[in-house]
Amino acid sequence: DTGVSQDPRHKITKRGQNVTFRCDPISEHNRLYWYRQTLGQGPEFLTYFQNEAQLEKSRLLSDRFSAERPKGSFSTLEIQRTEQGDSAMYLCASSSATGVDTIYFGEGSWLTVV
Amino acid sequence: GEDVEQSLFLSVREGDSSVINCTYTDSSSTYLYWYKQEPGAGLQLLTYIFSNMDMKQDQRLTVLLNKKDKHLSLRIADTQTGDSAIYFCAESLDSNYQLIWGAGTKLIIKP
Numbered sequence: 001d002t003g004v005s006q007d008p009r010h011k012i013t014k015r016g017q018n019v020t021f022r023c024d025p026i027s028e029h030n031r032l033y034w035y036r037q038t039l040g041q042g043p044e045f046l047t048y049f050q051n052e053a054q055l056e057k058s059r060l061l062s063d064r065f066s067a068e069r070p071k072g073s074f075s076t077l078e079i080q081r082t083e084q085g086d087s088a089m090y091l092c093a094s095s096s097a098t099g100v101d102t103i104y105f106g107e108g109s110w111l112t113v114v
Numbered sequence: 115g116e117d118v119e120q121s122l123f124l125s126v127r128e129g130d131s132s133v134i135n136c137t138y139t140d141s142s143s144t145y146l147y148w149y150k151q152e153p154g155a156g157l158q159l160l161t162y163i164f165s166n167m168d169m170k171q172d173q174r175l176t177v178l179l180n181k182k183d184k185h186l187s188l189r190i191a192d193t194q195t196g197d198s199a200i201y202f203c204a205e206s207l208d209s210n211y212q213l214i215w216g217a218g219t220k221l222i223i224k225p
Contacts, residue, residue, distance in 0.1 A: 004156075033212075042118070042202050042215030043157070056212065091156060103147075103213070105157040 002026060004106035006092050012112045013082055020078045021109045025094030029104075032075050034067055035091040036060070037108070043091055049075060050097065082113045120203055120216040127224045132190040134219045136203030139184060143205040146179060147213065148188045151200045160188070160201075190221075198223050 005024045013019050025032050030051050035043035046065070048056045051072040061067075064082075069075040079086055089108040117139045126132045138146070143165050149157040163170045163177045163186075170177045176189040190197055200218040207214065 040217065042204070042217050043213070044215075045212050048212060093157075103159060105149075105159075107156040 004092055004094050004104050006090075006106040006109045008109060009107060010110045010112075012114060015084060015113055016081055018078060018080045019082060019111060020076050021090050021092075021111075023075045023077070023092030023094075023106060025073070025075070025092070026104060027073075029094035029096050030072065031095045031097060032069055033093040033095075033103075034075070034077050035093065037089045037091055038087075046077075046090075079111075082111075084113045087111055087113045118203055118205055118214055118216040120201075120219045122217065123220050123222065125222040125224060126193050128193060128195060130193055132188075132193045132197065132221055134188045134190075134201050134203075134221065136186040136188075136216055137184055138186065138203070138205050138214075140205065140207055140214075141181075141184065142207055145206045146177075146186050147204045147206070148175075148177065149202045149204060151202060151218070152198075157202065193221075193223060195223050195225075197221060 007022045032049045034046040037043040045058050046061050047067050049069040052069050064080045067077045089110050091108045093103055093105045095103040120136045145162050147162040148160045150160050151157050161172050161175050163179050168179050174191045178187045200220050202218045203216040204213040
C-alpha cells in the first residue's frame, strides 16, 4: 500500500492523558499536513511541514499540541493533557512540492476523550 | 475573510445527474478542489480546477467555475448508489496549498 497511513485509527483516552498519532506519508512526498475534523464540519488546518521543517502552524494549535517530522519522513502529532474538546478525527495528508494535484489524505485517526 | 459555503444535503434519484454547489469569498484562490468522504473514511481527491479555467471534465464529473460570482459546482452524471458520500469543496490561497474547506454536502441517492 503506497498511500498515506495513519496509526492508530481509533483512540479512546481519559481526559488529562497524553496521546500521540503517527502519519507515514507517500514516500516521495516532501510536504506533510495535519488537519482536524469534527462531526458535520470540514477539516481545519493545524500545521504543515516541508521536509523536516514545520513551516506553518494554525492558531488552533494550542500549547498542548506539538507536531514533529524529525527526518522528513513520518510525522507525529502529540496532544498533551487531553480535553473533551479535542475529540475529533485527525487527518494527515501529503503532497509533493511541485504537484498541485497530489494532496492525498490518510484514513484519519479518531480520538475520543472521555 | 476566507469562507467556503455549501448546502448541507442533496437528494437525487439513481441515474439522474447531481449538481453540488459551492461559493467562496476569497478572489485570490489559486486552485479549487472537490473531495469525497465516505462514512468513517478519509478524504478522496476527486478533481480540481485552476482558477483561470472555467470548466473541467473527467469521465462522469464536470466542474464549472464562475470566478466573477465565486461559484464552483460539481456535476456527477448518471448518479449511482456508490456516489453516496459527503462532498467537500476546498480552496487553496497560496503556493503552500493550505486548504480552506466547506462543511460538506451529503449526497443522498434515492432508488
